[in-house]
Amino acid sequence: MAVQMRKLDSSAPDFKKTLDALLAFESETDDAIESSVAKILADVKRRGDDAVLEYTNQFDRIPDGGATSMAAFDVQQSELDAALNALPDAQRQALQVAAQRIRVFHERQKQELNGFSFTEPDGTVLGQRVTPLDRVGIYVPGGKAAYPSSVLMNAIPAQVAGVQEIVMVVPTPDGVKNQMVLAAAAIAGVTRVITIGGAQAVGALAYGTATIPAVDKIVGPGNAYVAAAKRRVFGTVGIDMIAGPSEILVLCDGSTDPDWVAMDLFSQAEHDELAQAILLCPDADYIAQVEASIHKLLPTMPRAQTITTSLGERGALVKVRDMEEACEIANAIAAEHLEISAEDPLHWADRIRHAGAMFLGRFSSESLGDYCCGPNHVLPTSRTARFSSPLGVYDFQKRSSIIQVSEQGAQTLGKIAAELAYGEGLQAHARSAELRIKS
Structure with missing residues (x-):
């Protein structure tokens, strides 16, 4: 299986135009999806649980003729605990260590977000009070793949912020529950798990039903229907962001093992065909080495077809004049994940203004950040890192001005x-x- 990645040169006259075309991604507003989502949301708002039950039975193919009441979708705490205890030791320990590291990072983040007040000479007191949201909804994908790491990354900051109720929804197609997802919910302190998904779950969280309380904010990624639903309910509730395809941008000075860089590009390309992986490097010989590594390693990948499509349609190997120019281009791209794989990564990091997360040095693979480093892996995509930030404790808090x-x-x-x-x-x-x- 061969992959033909674009090879670009920043000195070419049409480089900017070509790069802009490569970066362009419009989250397609499919008319059929928008129409379907609008109908589902209106129905959930009007009929509540009955609509949610009907759509969930239909879309998730609930077995045995489907559920007859919403109670069938509630997962009891005992089932979450059982899922955690039944995991193989290595998986359970990995989840627990990752959760602890995520918690420590976000507790430190919370310390930086405390309110403040000051008193003026005439006795007037001004300040800001920071308080948590009361109730949040977390959407966890459950279709093609399951993501226990997303449970940890979304729920733990909410819990650290002081949110009292964390309602998690997760679709279970064909009635199959992922045990690692349930175990992660037990570790993260999720207060309620409901096995529903799609636009109907977003609508239920936004508007509330007889059995599902309305939340203040909905966070977490989903498919095109979920994204369209989140757009439509924004204003009734808060949302975190509209997530686009995953992205990685690697700035390399040519000092890193080319196999490592090739695999880092794969790590995002394997997400889906629309994911984007780009290498910027001033060394043409090194770029050729990375390309050779790509061809060598690709056949060993279980998701080789997805990687091939992603790299072929949206990936690029870019020859730049020098690392200074690489940093300028990186700021224009404003990637979700930025690896600076160089001898002196801090030197180049000082030149970066726009990135969802920066991974500094050749040992900081993006995959470590996805799972267990501690900082949040929910990051702005599609160049929104120019004005957006990673998910954090601050997303589950609000600020009130104090004027006395x-x-x-x-x-x-x-x-x-x-x-x-x-x-x-x-x-x-x-x-x-x-x-x-x-x-």
Whole structure:
């Protein structure tokens, strides 16, 4: 099985145009999907549990004639604990260690997010109070693949933030439950697990039903139907982001084993055919070595067909003038995962402004970040790292401004506020401030 990756050169006159075309990804708004999702959401909003039950039986092919009540989709805590205890020792320990590392990182993150207050000379107190959301919904994919790591990455920051209710929904096609996903829910402290998915699960979480409480925010990835549903319910609830295909960008100075870099490119390309893997390097000979490694290692991959399609359609090996230019191009790409595989990675990291997560040095493979380093693996894609951040404790908190004006402060601030209010033609605003000024 051969793969033909694009080979680009940054010195070519049409390089920017070619790169822009390669990076372009519009999450296709398929009219049929949008229409279907709109119908499902409206139905869930109108009929509640009955609609959720009907769609789940239909789409997830629930066996034995389907479920007859929503109670069939609730997973009891005892089942979560049993799933955890039944795992092979190595799997259970891996989940527990990963969860602990994720928890430690996000607890440290929370320390940096505390509120503040200060008192002005006249006694006025100003500040900010940080409080957790009451209830959040976590969507965990359960179709083609199962992702226990996503359970940990979504639930643990919510728990660290202080969210009291974490409701997890996960589809179980043909009624098959993934035991590692259930075990991860037990470890992460999920308060309720419901085996439903698709747009109907998003609608149930957003609007609430007789058996499913409405949440304040929905996080977690899903298929095109889930993404379309999240877009539509935003405003009724908060959402984390609309996730696009996975991406990796490797900046390499030519000092890393080419097999390592080839496998790092594979690690994202194996997700799906639309994933993107790009190498930037100033050494043409090294790029040829990586290409040779790709051809050598590809036949050993169980997901070789997916990797071949991904690398062939959206991947690239790019020759750049130098590492400085590589950093400039990296900022334009604003990749989800950025590996700086170089002798002095910190030197180049200082030049990076836009990346979901940076993996510094040849031993920092992106796959370690996906599972167990500690920082969150839910990252902005499709160049949204220019203005978005990884999922974190802050996504499960909100901030309230604190304003306690002293009597003395009201004399000064009242005059300023009244002047501005009269300028805007809002007389009641002005008089409200003036009434507190001593005559």
